[in-house]
Amino acid sequence: MTTTSALVLLLAPRINETGLQLRTAAGRRGLRAYTATSWQAPPELLDTSVHIYGGPLFGDAVGREFGLGLLEPAADWLTRLPLDLTGRRVSRITLAEARRLRHPAFVKPPVDKVFAARVYPDGVALPGPELLDGDTPALVSEVVRFAVEYRLFVLDGEVRAGSRYAIDDDLSVAPLDQAPDGQAADALAFAGDVLAASSAAAPLPSAVVVDIGRTGDGSWAVVEANAAWASGGYAADPDAVLDVVLRSGGPAAQLPAADRPFLRELPDVVR
Template identity: 30%
Template sequence: MKNIVALSPMYTEDSNNLKKASLNSPYELNRFNAKWNVPEEFRTAVIAVYGEDIYAEIVAEQCNLTLTKPDDNWLSQISEEFIKRKISYGQLKDFVNEENIFLKCSDFKSFKAGVFDKVTNIKGFDSLDLNISVFTSEVVEWELEVRCFVLNKEIKTYSSYWRNSTLDTDLLSITEQKELFEFFKNFIQQYAETLPKAVVLDFVIIKGKGWALIEANPAWCSGLYACDAEKALEVIIESCIKN
């Protein structure tokens, strides 16, 4: 039996591309069934998982996997040299009176991240647990956003995904590519030891400030955009540890 990567039963362009990329690889990508249940006879063969975060966590428990990810407060520990904006981390109740801020829940589940003129305007605010952990950031203007699948301190594949408030996966210019890799090199030299060996890093050009880190995400639930699926699959597999 091949080593298996469990795919979410939800068909997406990303999961379809990963499935195609695996056809000539030593890995079998299997959706199993719609009940988020890996049959007992396959569980020892499952070495990784890819899909929505809740799905991945359920499968990881069934198949004895550790899903690597950055620490919840990791971004708040990064020097302003690399983030180029003020970021805070704490409980939602600490920021209830803040206005005009970007707010994101650290567990990705409780509410959709965004810019809020008032924190109490979060959809469903009255039902939220005020003790959940969140990030806040001053509001800045993104000019270009780029996703990078990183393994062992190296960008294995990358793709733009947003340019001037529009979805855009076109190739970077030669200058943009050079600047991105130089920025990444300086960043990873300083912070590699604080991250899993396999991770997704998002970078941005902030208007008036230049290149900056947006955030770090787990590879096992990150979208591919126009990244090379075969190379992204390598990072995804390495982001899961078989216990």
């Protein structure tokens, strides 16, 4: 657990429920929590060790000024996992290629939410070239129905916190340890397989969120991986979530060398 009072947790202006929980958790351990009042780096914090929690737009807005190293999984991470972990074939193609699909497929942007992630009846239903360039990357996968889905916060290859977040595609939030019929143990066992595979063929950053689910036929499959500094915690333990968030969205100079390939490319911001 990170306990130094020299850290500042900077929260995005549009603070969500997880942000409120993290602010409380930070206060319990003596960290200063600061909610930004605009989409700019607060000048009074520029000489402090800042860690952030907020969406990609907030990370891009303040990241360079604070020298942040924002960790996110590789855009093609899902495509590099074996089929027995994904439960469906996943490919990374361009949006122009995806528009030529003539069958239903689940299509999502690999990183930022530049278009809606959902099942499209065919490629014609995707955003057209008047909205998004054809070279926009897209992840395309076979359609799989998840009966239940869990979010896991991972630090140094270990699950530190988890929460159920959906049942049959509907929001349904509950702590992981309250899952019925040994489902929590099964989820953690499957997560162990995923993290073991990730340490070899499909590496992940040291702090990350991994979503997994049980499909309609009772098997387990990976849903996706996301940046912890921009992910909702649902009913996961806020103190454990905070540990993962602090690593995932803090000063770049403090990150281990193994995390360098997972740094988000931050834009120059003109004031």
